[in-house]
Amino acid sequence: MAQASRSKPGDETQPVRSSSAAPTSPLRRLRHAVWLNVQVWIPDLLAPHLRRRLVQYWGRESRNGTTWSIPLPAECFRCGKKQNLQAIRLKRQLRGFDSPVGLLFTAGIGALVTLALGIFFSTYVWYVASLLFLVVGVGLTWSRSWVDDVELSISTCPDHAAEVEFPELVLYERDLYLFAPTEQLAEAARKELDAQRRRDKRFVHDEPPPAPAVEREPAARRSEGLAPPREPTSRQPPSREPLPPIPLDDPDAEPPAH
Numbered sequence: 001m002a003q004a005s006r007s008k009p010g011d012e013t014q015p016v017r018s019s020s021a022a023p024t025s026p027l028r029r030l031r032h033a034v035w036l037n038v039q040v041w042i043p044d045l046l047a048p049h050l051r052r053r054l055v056q057y058w059g060r061e062s063r064n065g066t067t068w069s070i071p072l073p074a075e076c077f078r079c080g081k082k083q084n085l086q087a088i089r090l091k092r093q094l095r096g097f098d099s100p101v102g103l104l105f106t107a108g109i110g111a112l113v114t115l116a117l118g119i120f121f122s123t124y125v126w127y128v129a130s131l132l133f134l135v136v137g138v139g140l141t142w143s144r145s146w147v148d149d150v151e152l153s154i155s156t157c158p159d160h161a162a163e164v165e166f167p168e169l170v171l172y173e174r175d176l177y178l179f180a181p182t183e184q185l186a187e188a189a190r191k192e193l194d195a196q197r198r199r200d201k202r203f204v205h206d207e208p209p210p211a212p213a214v215e216r217e218p219a220a221r222r223s224e225g226l227a228p229p230r231e232p233t234s235r236q237p238p239s240r241e242p243l244p245p246i247p248l249d250d251p252d253a254e255p256p257a258h
């Protein structure tokens with residue numbers, strides 16, 4: 001029985017609204033977001049249940065200017081039903097980070113070493129230095145971050161319309177990492193992305209998600225204008241073209257024929 005309010009994802013959508021799946025308390029929300037980001041920066045830390053719900057969107061195919069457009073598959077985000085769906089558009093801002101691991105690791109090591117010196121010498125100067133390492137590390141990481149808009153279309157059946165909320169997201173380097181509400185939805189989204197990439201003849205990951213976030217295409221990233229981590233000045237001599245052999249005056253050489 002068709003209903004008048006029935007709509008397909010992508011055409012008649014609800015007005016854009018803001019929503020968030022994050023915990024309510026600001027401190028908890030911050031802690032949750034930091035931990036989620038760290039798990040994406042260091043994929044080995046990613047919990048298995050999060051890994052199965054992860055969908056990785058590439059900036060070069062889903063980002064236009066500073067806005068990401070993410071259409072989730074046309075099935076209920078909660079129960080997977082594919083009939084009588086209603087598409088809801090959500091919009092929020094998201095902060096992204098650029099290669100923070102090395103910087104934070106260095107700052108952390110510096111802070112630990114100076115803290116140890118402070119304990120050893122009982123001098124407060126070292127404690128201040130330790131704190132300074134942390135503040136500078138976090139400050140530099142923050143200064144290399146940016147904010148993008150994320151517009152997302154999510155489908156729901158009438159039973160679950162009230163539960164729609166923004167899936168958890170992490171913006172890291174050039175990609176957007178979305179944690180779908182269910183593994184089934186994540187699987188469907190990954191299949192859609194793979195099919196799209198095959199149609200566009202892009203590279204398709206054969207490995208299960210998440211694709212490693214580090215150094216997928218360093219050359220491509222650099223050409224996109226993303227500031228790469230500053231590399232130390234090379235001390236190697238510049239490579240040279242091999243010189244042609246120098247003709248020697250060889251006494252044993254045969255005299256030119258006359």
Ligand SMILES: [Zn+2]
Nearest residue numbers: 076079157160
């Ligand atoms: Zn449902």
